[in-house]
Amino acid sequence: MTQKNRIGGGLIDQNRSVQFDFDGQSFEGYEGDTLASALLANDVKLVGRSFKYHRPRGIFSAGSEEPSALVTLREGAYSEPNARATVTEIYDGLSARSQNKIGSLNFDLMAVNDLLSPLLTAGFYYKTFMWPAVFWEKVYEPIIRQAAGLGKLSGAEDPDRYDKGFLYCDLLVIGTGPSGLMAALSAARTGLRVILADEDFRMGGRLNAERYEVGEMPAADWAAATLAEFMSMDNVRVMPRTTIYGAYDHGIYGALERVSDHVAEGSEDVRQIAWRIYTKRAILAAGSTERSIAFGNNDRPGVMMAGSVRAYVNRWGVAPGKRVAIFTNNDDGWQTAHDLQGQGVEVSAVVDSREQTTLLPPKGVRVVLGGRIVDTKGRLGLKKIILSDGQDVAADCLAVSGGWSPNVHLTCHQRGIPVWDDKIVGFVPGATLPMGMAVAGAAIGVMTLKACLQSGLDVGNSVVEALGRTVSKSKTPKAQDEVSAASAFWYVNESKGRAWLDLQNDVTTNDVKLSHQEGFRSVEHLKRYTTMGMATDQGKTSNILGLAVMAEISGKSIAETGTTIFRPPYTPVSIAALAGRSRGKDFRPARLTPSHDWAAEQGAVFVNAGAWRRAQCFPKEGETHWRQSVNREVLATRASVGICDVSTLGKIDIQGKDATDFINRVYANAFAKLAIGKTRYGLMLREDGLVMDDGTTARLSEHHYLMTTTTANAVSVFRHLEFCHQCLWPDLDVQLISATEQFAQIAVAGPNSRKLLEKIIDPEHDISNDAFAFMACGDITVCSGIKSRLFRISFSGELAYEIAVPTRYGDSLMRVLMDAGGEFDVTPYGTEALGVMRIEKGHAAGNELNGQTTALNLGLGKMVSRKKDCIGNILSLREGMVRDDGLRLVGFKPVDPAMSLNAGSHFIGVGAEAKTSNDQGWMSSVTYSPSLETSIGLGFIKSGDQRMGEKVRAIDLVNNKSVEVEITSPHFFDPEGRRLRV
Amino acid sequence: MIINHPLLGPRDANEFSYLGDASLMHRPDWQSDDAENQFYEYQYLRDNKAGMHRELWYHEQGDRSWLVVTRNTLTHEISSVELASDVARREGRSR
The missing domain is CATH 3.30.70.1400 (Aminomethyltransferase beta-barrel domains)
Incomplete structure (x- = not known):
């Protein structure tokens, strides 16, 4: 039978059927359904297994607070684990499956964990599985990780696209229940730029879940009409499916908009957008969340929040059970009984923990005042409840109301500390709010309809005034306040079975008691030791219960016990959404040299140098190893002329x-x-x-x-x-x-560099050795009038120049030089050859200028002037930095010329043991020198400048290599610099 | 955070890079008798304040102004933003 629990009515479109799969079975729902409401309509109550004990779990709530009904959506690369069925919109072809089980959901093999529960209590990983010690990492932890848990990632790359966006407004209204809509109305009608955001796909908050009247029409109709007014206003942006997940500095809010999660996978739309919203003011109208009551086996499928049961009946036209019992400690639970009965659903009992109430029970319903539920029965779904007097009551659904907690989360993101309010029995926002934030409605402890509308209007008007506008003449629509008396009743002490607090992390009242017994007295410690409230739901339905249990054991009030701090995000945000398009090659922009295209045409191999892509070498046909290319480039440059794009400097x-x-x-x-x-x-x-x-x-x-x-x-x-x-x-x-980006600069190096340049430089410029000596610079023109600059500088140690032209000529200059250089066999060289030649010359580069070396270390101590005020010279003279036996940059050659060297090797005396206390320094740069036909290295060694000719060992413990080396001058090639000056 | 740039108006903190305590503007005189000690203190010693803190921010993605921002390290409230060059002149720095 399809949709046997669908009772009709509500805000779904029964003319639009939607087909979806759950655990391979096909189901029908309607447009407007969530996965949870559609599963309940089809009488599917068991939807998952719990985190630790693999207990059967069902749908617990009807919103983003859901701790229990976590499923994996979609298949393959599109799959998404740990989605809350209660906020998942169904669409044709949606496939969902249960998670955290071995075998079938009905006969999960891991359910054995439940029998082992005495071993798995709070902090179990500190106490059990301790012996033998080596077993923890290799055996216990992998098994526990395999057994515990949530859904699994596909491991495939996420095929969806995500975006980041930026929005600006005068007022951000968070939540679109009665107070949010009223606050937004008061501001929008004055012309302020308003953004209205709600996590739900249907805006209106509890107005969609209740049978109240507002403005002499059904509440949901009033919400729809009000939203229609906003949609017609140019100054209002209405954002459904948008969670404001964090309140940040200076009125900035993080928002996640689920643009196309409700559309079949593979749509062209961006999937989600992470917005950053800059606001002048914000009104938090996030409502409140119902909390549970702890009693024995209160986690069975069929045990649900009372307000959620009401929402399923009223909004989705679904009866979560055929025979529903109510367990409440406040007036609101009774409303569920009335609404159920009004829709023809049997209510088997109303159990109220209070001794008395003036409320009238629904007709013909058994009422137990001062009642306690101590246990429940039904292996895979609720069958009956057991009262403290031993009587049982048949029920396949139990609607629990432990009272409503204001959603103060966002008020805490800037160090705000909520305060306890005895009257509403809940935490309300403290005095310190994020800059520019005001709070309205249930979020600030206003718990009834008419009062919420008024609160929204008042807070909205105060923001309008604060922003210097004249208050609009908006009035609240006609509405009534419902009964709302609450009481402090948290758990049933008489229960023998485990009474669950945190359904997602499997934390019981006994775990809290144990943690207190073991000395964890602060709520923050309690949280971390028991893991209560640390799951993806962040304990929205359970935290206060845990605090209350803790307070009771320690003989304090809840106000004294306090609460753990709420931090962003309010509900989970995927890393993909935070990354937006910044992934893969778009993680950061690449900078290309002016001659990049030319180099690519030559078949250059590129290397990342920061954000730059630089040509590393230019392999020629027949070269099978990069070393062959690099050696050829070095030798050709030293023999005739080479050119290299150095624009990145x-x-x-x-x-x-x-x-x-x-x-x-x-x-x-x-x-x-x-x-x-x-x-x-x-x-x-x-x-x-x-x-x-x-x-x-x-x-x-x-x-x-x-x-x-x-x-x-x-x-x-x-x-x-x-x-x-x-x-x-x-x-x-x-x-x-x-001016880095403005000039292309090309090094022209080698004995024929002048001859090559003379071919392209306009004839009026004399660059002979006499006219343009080593270290000369000046403006010239090339190729008949292109303005350029020429510098006679050399990193290679050869007669060399660097020539700079405006960037747009860089590509042409490279091609012109290659053409003109044909007769000299001009050779392009890359960063590897550049590096080889600089090591041959003993020039320091990045490996030596590593932020830990002094001029003295580098052999440049004499350059530091003591005769002038310059940055760094005073502190460079500190005692420890001018030691005679300090590190000096010198050269190293292997004693056996056939041996290669490893950078990162440490120097140890020839006869000494390779240990830290014998360490004399390290090798910073090594290369094979084709000019000298041996490996060479640069490195820092103690008193190196006084130890020429001495032999030490270069030891690389990582690669288990030891090479005897001789200390030499770092200037291996043409140490007198004759080649530079010809 | 939003930094109210004295020339450009409110700008997102992402556009800036942070250096640290504005005392880095108080570079000692290299010729003073205890120059080494003064430079040591200038370079390494900072107050670690819980509260109002004057600090240097550089508008790297903008106009390259160095700014002295007075920020409450507890609340991130920013009470003043000035051009560092103005502050330096006011404090007697010139050439």
């Missing part, structure tokens, strides 16, 4: 009357007397005296310099220079701008 244009003075203060070496048309190596220190960066700086004219930085530090050096200028020397006349 940071370029900072520095101008102003005080530019010289400024540069002289930010570099540690002398810069005051650099001649116009000359370039100098600059060493930059941090204020703590360690080396920050190095590069060359060219003086282009009297007041104009161009500084280069390493690729890696381009951003941080620029930031540092701006700091120095604005914060330390604000009146220096100097202007800085990054």
